[in-house]
Amino acid sequence: MTTSTAPKTDERVAQAGFFRQLFQRPEIGALIGAVVLWVFFALVTPQNWVSINGLSRIMDPASTWGIMAVAVALLMIGGEFDLSTGVMTGTTGLVAGLLSTRAGWPLWVAILVSLVFALIVGYLNGFMVIRTGLPSFIVTLATFFVLRGANVGVTRLVTDQVYVGGIDKTVGFDSARLFFNTPITLFGVEWRSSIIWWVVLAIIASWILMRTKFGSWIFATGGDANAARNVGVPANKVKIGLFMTTAAAAWLVGTMNIVRLRSAVGSQGIGQEFYYIIMASVGGCLMTGGYGSVIGAALGALIFAMAFTGIPFAGWDTDWYYTFLGVMLLVAVLVNNYTRKRATEMRTAAAKARTED
Amino acid sequence: MKEPILEVRNITKMFGSIIALSQVSCRVYPGEVTCLLGDNGAGKSTLIKVLCGVHQPTEGDYFFEGKKVAFNSPREALTAGIATVYQDLALIPLMPIWRNFFLGSEPEKGLGPFKNLDIDFAKRAVRDEMAKMGIDIRDPDQPVGTMSGGERQSIAISRAVYFGAKVLILDEPTAALGVKQAGIVLHYIVKAKRQGLGVIFITHNPNHAYPVGDHFVILRRGRILADYKKAEVTQQELINLMAGGEDLVKLQRELAELLEEEPNLAG
Numbered sequence: 001m002t003t004s005t006a007p008k009t010d011e012r013v014a015q016a017g018f019f020r021q022l023f024q025r026p027e028i029g030a031l032i033g034a035v036v037l038w039v040f041f042a043l044v045t046p047q048n049w050v051s052i053n054g055l056s057r058i059m060d061p062a063s064t065w066g067i068m069a070v071a072v073a074l075l076m077i078g079g080e081f082d083l084s085t086g087v088m089t090g091t092t093g094l095v096a097g098l099l100s101t102r103a104g105w106p107l108w109v110a111i112l113v114s115l116v117f118a119l120i121v122g123y124l125n126g127f128m129v130i131r132t133g134l135p136s137f138i139v140t141l142a143t144f145f146v147l148r149g150a151n152v153g154v155t156r157l158v159t160d161q162v163y164v165g166g167i168d169k170t171v172g173f174d175s176a177r178l179f180f181n182t183p184i185t186l187f188g189v190e191w192r193s194s195i196i197w198w199v200v201l202a203i204i205a206s207w208i209l210m211r212t213k214f215g216s217w218i219f220a221t222g223g224d225a226n227a228a229r230n231v232g233v234p235a236n237k238v239k240i241g242l243f244m245t246t247a248a249a250a251w252l253v254g255t256m257n258i259v260r261l262r263s264a265v266g267s268q269g270i271g272q273e274f275y276y277i278i279m280a281s282v283g284g285c286l287m288t289g290g291y292g293s294v295i296g297a298a299l300g301a302l303i304f305a306m307a308f309t310g311i312p313f314a315g316w317d318t319d320w321y322y323t324f325l326g327v328m329l330l331v332a333v334l335v336n337n338y339t340r341k342r343a344t345e346m347r348t349a350a351a352k353a354r355t356e357d
Numbered sequence: 358m359k360e361p362i363l364e365v366r367n368i369t370k371m372f373g374s375i376i377a378l379s380q381v382s383c384r385v386y387p388g389e390v391t392c393l394l395g396d397n398g399a400g401k402s403t404l405i406k407v408l409c410g411v412h413q414p415t416e417g418d419y420f421f422e423g424k425k426v427a428f429n430s431p432r433e434a435l436t437a438g439i440a441t442v443y444q445d446l447a448l449i450p451l452m453p454i455w456r457n458f459f460l461g462s463e464p465e466k467g468l469g470p471f472k473n474l475d476i477d478f479a480k481r482a483v484r485d486e487m488a489k490m491g492i493d494i495r496d497p498d499q500p501v502g503t504m505s506g507g508e509r510q511s512i513a514i515s516r517a518v519y520f521g522a523k524v525l526i527l528d529e530p531t532a533a534l535g536v537k538q539a540g541i542v543l544h545y546i547v548k549a550k551r552q553g554l555g556v557i558f559i560t561h562n563p564n565h566a567y568p569v570g571d572h573f574v575i576l577r578r579g580r581i582l583a584d585y586k587k588a589e590v591t592q593q594e595l596i597n598l599m600a601g602g603e604d605l606v607k608l609q610r611e612l613a614e615l616l617e618e619e620p621n622l623a624g
Contacts (some may be wrong), residue, residue: 071528124523211473213463230447232432232461290451 026284027296028294029335033282033328034303041310048313054191063194064253066298067281068272070198070205071249074296075242076280079222079289080129080136082246083273084121085145091147092118092254094155097164098266107172121147122247126240139328144273153264162266167258171216181256182307194256201249202298218242223290235316278325279304282332303328360423362387362555363408363439363524369415376510377403381417381577385524385555390546392566392597393559395576401559404576405526408557409441415493420521440522442530443515450502454494455479455502458486458516486515489552490545507538522600524555531565543569563595575599 041049048054068085075082092114099110125143129136152162167173182193209215216236220228225235250269258264276298281287285294305323311317361384370378377398385391395401406412407419410428419426421437428434429439448457455476464475464482480497487494490511501509510530517525527546531539546569550556559564566573573590575583575598583590583598590598 066418207473210474213465213474216452216463216474219452219456220449220460223451227449228460229448230443286451290449 006081006295024303025293026291026336026341027282027293027299028284028285029332030293030296030299033307033332034299034306036278037303037306037310041306041314045310045314049310052311054188054309058189058194058302058305058309059195061304062302063192063198063297063303064256065272065275065279066198066277066301067201067249067253068246069283069297070202070294071246072276072309073280073283073285073292073294074205074209075246076277076285076287077222077289078218078239078242079225080239081125081243082125082141082243083137084125084142084147085246085276086269086272086274087144088118088121088150088247088250088269089148089254089257089272090151090264090266090270090282091121092251093258093264093268094151094164096255098155098158098260099166099317100170101164101166103132104170107167107176110170111176114246114255118247118251119244122244123240125247126243129243130236130239148270151268155264155266159328164264165262168262171352173259176255177259180252183258197252197256198298198301202294219290221289271293275304275325278329278332282328283311284336286336287333300332332335335349359386359388361385361420362422364420365404365408366418366420368407368414368419369410370407371415372573377579378407379412381473381576381581383574383581383584385557386572387523387555388550388553389571390550390556390558390569391572391574392570393574393576394561394563394595395582396561396599398578399576401561401576401581402528403579405441405528405557407440408434408528421590422558425458435522438521439519439526440520440524441528442510442517443528443542448501448509448513450467451500453482453498454501454504454512455497458483458512458519462520481608482519485510490515490548505538505541506534506543509543510534514542514545514549517556518549518552522554523591524557525549526557526559529552529561530558531560531562539565558574561599562598567592568596589621 038049068089072082072085093207095117096107096110096114099105099113100107103110103240105113108172109249121143125136128134128139132139155164180194180197183190184193185191209218217233217235218226220233221235225239228235254264256270257268280292280297282300283293284296285292285297304325307328308321311321311324359423363385364383366382367428368378368381376551381400381404383391393401393404403412407414410431412431412485413427413429419428422441426437428437428439434441441516449460452460456479459479465472466478467473468474483497484494492508492511501512514525514530516528530542530546534542543565546556546558550569550571558566558569567587571587573583573585573587574581575595585595
């Protein structure tokens with residue numbers, strides 16, 4: 001190496017130009033994926049896809065998935081998994097539904113109690129992970145099965161069926177629906193207000209992650225919890241807070257579902273927990289924690305909503321959706337691994353050049 | 358005469374019936390590098406753990422800035438101004454340099470719920486602090502994981518200096534490094550000393566200790582074997598002391614005998 005140490009460095013900064021910086025961002029894969037998939041369906045089924053109606057059809061599932069993917073991404077960056085997120089969207093809806101229809105509580109009170117319940121479960125998830133030192137995969141898998149059983153069991157005990165109907169007849173339903181999930185007609189088609197929630201929450205979460213000290217703490221906790229503790233980061237509190245965040249997001253989505261459908265179903269959300277994890281991975285979150293992007297996860301949700309909507313639009317069997325999920329997960333993990341390695345190696349070479357004569 | 362910034366007198370540390378340190382006394386002066394040398398098991402780690410608040414001494418007195426102190430945790434020692442840079446560094450490889458540098462003590466601007474990181478300040482401060490150490494950071498957004506071992510040590514050291522450390526304890530900072538990288542770290546040790554810090558440099562390598570040290574404390578089996586100013590000792594003497602002097606002579610004699618026997622075996 002003929003590189004001298006200090007003075008020549010500025011020209012190397014110039015080399016790290018706009019595109020290189022862009023390609024080092026974790027969400028770039030999801031952005032490219034979203035564009036490619038949109039163009040793909042635009043070519044396959046242009047008459048349905050390239051329209052305002054097509055867009056609103058995509059944004060509808062993208063919004064609730066996106067809210068979950070954003071919270072799950074924060075947790076994954078913090079180094080943990082939560083397998084109880086999907087079933088929790090059902091549990092929170094059932095809690096609010098049963099309290100309002102069977103106990104006769106005003107819907108708003110039932111919804112707030114359901115939030116408290118979700119936060120307690122999230123806290124317990126985090127507490128058990130920290131106390132036992134077991135992988136969060138195992139702890140939250142247990143939570144998943146407990147809730148899955150309780151969802152159906154409690155509902156059947158109370159109502160003799162696995163379904164709670166008549167939520168629209170409770171006190172405060174209209175205002176709750178307006179607040180959480182209302183149809184809005186714009187450009188001649190119907191949009192859900194959950195889309196606004198999704199966009200706003202993604203922006204707030206991204207701001208917290210990138211611009212506040214809590215964001216630094218999340219990255220640090222997921223990157224190396226011990227090292228983080230050594231410099232005074234409250235890593236345990238961060239983890240518990242993140243588990244409570246995913247539970248709260250599940251409450252929000254669960255509430256959106258019941259005010260939209262006017263009922264709650266015992267089987268709601270089962271299996272969706274893996275969607276959220278895949279969306280976050282597609283968005284650039286490493287499975288091992290410490291790295292990722294909230295905006296990427298929101299884009300990951302958009303990609304899956306496109307596949308979910310586009311496959312029936314194209315007239316294909318919807319079974320293929322799951323195959324698509326699997327392929328996307330594999331591609332995402334490989335791409336994440338590759339880009340991270342590549343960025344690291346390029347920079348290591350530069351560091352060596354600096355310290356060798 | 359300069360006053361010592363840190364002093365221990367007759368420190369003894371017992372773990373059950375095991376005596377890890379016995380009647381250890383030493384002084385650390387500001388603007389000097391005190392090298393703590395010793396073979397494995399000599400008690401170096403126990404002594405620094407007492408100094409940085411992990412362990413509390415069984416007997417003996419601990420003075421910091423002339424006052425008697427008792428630290429119950431590393432946090433208390435840190436608040437007083439005793440920073441320890443451990444071998445594992447407490448750096449997060451995937452995070453940018455500036456986030457690592459300020460982790461746990463983030464600079465903030467804005468009010469109430471809009472309080473956010475002062476990123477421009479953090480990046481500028483990292484660049485300035487590292488420049489003082491003689492490292493030119495081109496991109497504070499670079500993940501720490503992409504830096505060399507010596508550079509990482511220097512980040513950890515300059516972080517301690519920046520946050521107001523008066524005494525810097527470096528636990529084997531050169532142990533895992535190659536010759537060139539170790540050289541970089543030795544450089545920063547001298548820089549930190551120039552800034553007036555009292556540096557405690559733990560190593561078992563006299564070749565690293567001698568060029569930077571002002572003062573050498575050699576531990577052996579939990580006791581102070583020797584305590585020299587640089588003028589009082591040569592590098593070769595230091596090496597002999599480290600290995601235990603007489604033991605080394607004995608080892609050389611044994612090896613020589615072994616070598617003499619060898620032709621017989623071959624023949």
